[in-house]
C-alpha cells in the first residue's frame with residue numbers, strides 16, 4: 366500500500382470507476398466534513414443526552430416496526446426510544462397508526478407487552494378508560510363525575526406521524542419533519558431491486574452494550590479497525606479499498622469487496638477464498654487464476670447457480686452479488702444489503718444512562734422453503750436455523766459478556782466498553798479522523814446540525 370501514498374485519500378475508492386454517474390454504484394461527490402476533532406462530551410454528558418431527546422430523537426424518523434408485525438386491525442407492537450414508548454397498530458380502515466404509549470388521563474402506560482392484539486381497542490389498566498384503534502376515547506369510566514371543562518379537553522391518544530418504506534414502519538414526533546422518503550434519498554432507488562418489502566426478520570438479538578450509542582454508530586461506520594480487531598476476515602475482505610459515499614441527511618454508504626483478500630495480506634488464493642469458492646459450487650482445485658479473479662468467478666458461479674435454485678439475480682450487477690453494500694440511515698441504522706438478505710444493526714440510546722445503548726442485531730432474508738438454499742454464512746445464523754419465515758422472530762435478549770452475537774460482534778463488544786472509558790479520560794483531546802472514517806465525520810456533522818437548533 367506504500368505506493369498509494371501520493372493518492373488523494375479524500376477521494377476514497379470506486380469499486381467500479383467506469384460506473385455511469387446515474388447508476389447505483391456511482392461514487393458520490395466528496396463532502397468535506399473536516400478531520401476532527403470531535404468533542405468528547407457528546408459521548409457521556411447527561412446534558413448532551415437530554416438535549417438529544419428533544420433535538421434529535423423527537424425530530425428524526427425512528428424505525429419502529431415492520432408492516433407484517435401488525436397484519437390485522439388491532440394487532441400492535443410497542444416501540445421504545447430512550448424514555449419514550451409508542452404503540453404501533455393497524456386501525457379498522459387498514460392504516461397503520463402510531464400513538465404515544467401514554468394514557469391522557471393521568472399518564473399511565475397503556476400497554477406493557479411488546480406485542481399483541483386488541484381488536485376492541487386499548488384499555489388503560491389504571492382506571493379502565495378505553496381508546497379505539499383510531500385513538501379516540503371510546504369509554505370514560507364514571508363520566509358524570511367529570512366537570513364539563515375537564516371533559517371538553519382533548520382526551521384522545523396523542524398520535525405521531527407514521528410512514529412506511531419497503532415494509533419498514535417509521536414514526537416521527539415532529540409534525541413538521543420532512544417526509545420519510547425524502548430523508549432516505551438515494552437509498553429508495555438503490556434498494557428497489559432487493560425487494561426489502563418481501564424480506565422477513567428471521568433473527569433479532571438484543572443486548573445492552575456498555576458505551577454511548579454513538580460509539581456504536583462510529584465503530585460500525587468504518588472498516589479501518591478490521592485489521593486490528595477482526596483480522597480473521599482479512600483473507601476474504603478488502604478492508605482498505607472501500608468506496609465511501611456521503612449523501613444528504615447524514616446518510617452514507619460504504620461498498621467493500623468480499624471474495625477479495627485485503628491488501629494487508631499476501632496476494633494469493635488463500636484457504637478462506639478457496640472455501641468461498643466451495644460455497645458457491647466452484648472446485649478450488651480447478652481454479653488457477655490470480656487472487657483478483659476469485660471475486661468475478663464467485664459472481665459468475667452465483668449467477669449460474671441462481672437459475673437452478675430458483676433465485677432471481679436479474680436486477681443486480683455482479684458487484685452486488687459478492688460485496689457489502691452498507692448504508693447508514695441517520696441517526697442510528699446500519700444496513701448491509703445483499704440480494705439474499707439484510708444484516709441490520711440498530712443503535713438506540715439507553716433510557717437514562719449515556720454510557721449504555723440498546724443494540725439490536727437483525728437478520729432479514731427472503732424466506733426460503735427450498736432446503737438446498739442455505740442462508741449466507743456472513744449472516745451468522747446458527748446452523749439449521751428456520752428460514753421459512755412462517756413464524757415471526759422473537760427477540761432474544763442476551764448479555765454481551767456471554768458472547769453469542771458471533772465472533773466479529775463479540776470482538777467489538779468488549780472493545781466498545783474500553784473506548785467509552787478512554788473517551789471520558791481527561792487526557793483525551795477528541796477523535797481525529799482518517800479519510801477511511803469519513804462516514805463518522807458525516808454522521809457527526811449532521812448530528813451537530815440537529816443539536817445546533819433550539820428545541
Ligand code: FES
Pocket residue numbers: 468469470471472473489490491492493494
Ligand atoms: S391513567 Fe389511564 S385511565 Fe386513568
Ligand SMILES: [Fe+2]
Pocket residue numbers: 584590594595773777
Ligand atoms: Fe468491528
